[in-house]
Amino acid sequence: QQQVKQSPQSLIVQKGGISIINCAYENTAFDYFPWYQQFPGKGPALLIAIRPDVSEKKEGRFTISFNKSAKQFSLHIMDSQPGDSATYFCAASRGSSNTGKLIFGQGTTLQVKP
Amino acid sequence: NAGVTQTPKFQVLKTGQSMTLQCAQDMNHNSMYWYRQDPGMGLRLIYYSASEGTTDKGEVPNGYNVSRLNKREFSLRLESAAPSQTSVYFCASSEYGPGYEQYFGPGTRLTVT
Secondary structure: OOOEEEEOOEEEEEOOOOEEEEEEEOOOOOOEEEEEEEOOOOOOEEEEEEOOOOOEEEEOOEEEEEEOOOOEEEEEEOOOOHHHOEEEEEEEEOOOOOOOOOEEOOOEEEEEEO | OOOEEEEOOEEEEOOOOOEEEEEEEOOOOOEEEEEEEEOOOEEEEEEEEOOOOOOEEOOOOOOEEEEEOOOOEEEEEEOOOOHHHOEEEEEEEEOOOOOOOOEEOOOEEEEEO
């Protein structure tokens, strides 16, 4: 079953615009929510992550917003650049468990037009 | 540091053939993972190893076996390949469990004809 649902599947944004990718999860036991970035032909790499004790985390142009009651979290990319063109995956896990599993969303392909 | 390395990078198999995908990490991480990536499906966990000597099934373990040879190495074996196993396979490692950053290898693109 798909426990983490991600939308949209693809996104086209103009340079300088804001890119927004949304994820929804089902399991209320999840307590670790990372976002991974993947460039073509490469493995994914951690971009930013949040735990549910905060509602927002910002690192440079990248921000995670977290809504625990709605079981939703989103990635905002401010001032989007062509170099941000990649596939983005949200994920969720019971991070406090050593034997839990990281469940990924379906992925969003972002294209930033110059 | 090489990070996470995978071999081979590409492989073509005929239905019924077997092969082993190799993965090694040099970060002294305790946990290692095997994922497959298919279009529109994201990354799905096949097997993981929380520590040396332990392995456990993920979401899609059927048709695969794994071996945690030592702390550095975690291999994935396809005993009798099927076209449904055509995919890109990624190995990853993390210092501890899934609440820690996972470092991914470059992937193996496998085609089964």
